[in-house]
Amino acid sequence: MLDALASSDVVGVARRLLGAVVTSELGGDRVSVRLTEVEAYAGVGEDPASHAHRGRTPRNAVMFGPPGRAYLYFVYGMHWCLNVVTGSEGQASAVLLRAGEVVEGLDAARSRRLASRRDNDLARGPACLAGALGITSVTAAAINGSDLGDERSGLWLRPGVSVDLAAIASSPRTGVREEALGRPWRFYVNGDPTVSPYRQGVDR
């Protein structure tokens, strides 16, 4: 699994990540999520929608490191998003984990999310996924850059039931504009109830 992350084909890696399982032991409770929705982001100069597009900064430094690491970032002043670094060191591509199905630790996931949420919504959306896994402003700093192949990190990734290629659908990525429309790099399990609703990017 983690060997596959070293591929320079970030789009192929993204597709293969569907069905993989992310497990967290942050905060003491174990929660696992089977991925149903991801997005691919390429590296420097290749992909205007990527955080790495403008080169290395302190924030995105993890993307430039070795594959298989967790890249966490904070958006909109309140949300965390979890990425898996892919490609060889220096390539700076990554896959954003957008949604999944909670397959272990339902009670812990429920307690971290609004009680009114339905189980299918517990990890539906990138910030929800991170929240269900116990990623907060407290835990994020420790997890950012950690090795997803090592259980001692408290957050790790393992192969799950692979998803049939025929069941994988694609669309443009969420929230990004014109440049990205030619790159339908959002991949999801067609018809799965845990996939987040698609929102198109808007011009401002």
Add this chain to the structure above:
DNA sequence: GATGCGATTCACT
């Protein structure tokens, strides 16, 4: 040093 905006979500209309 100041400013604008973003790979979002929830509550409300």
Add this chain to the structure above:
DNA sequence: GTGAATCGCATCG
């Protein structure tokens, strides 16, 4: 369908 909440980063002066 739309707006509020909220903050770090990149950009510009």
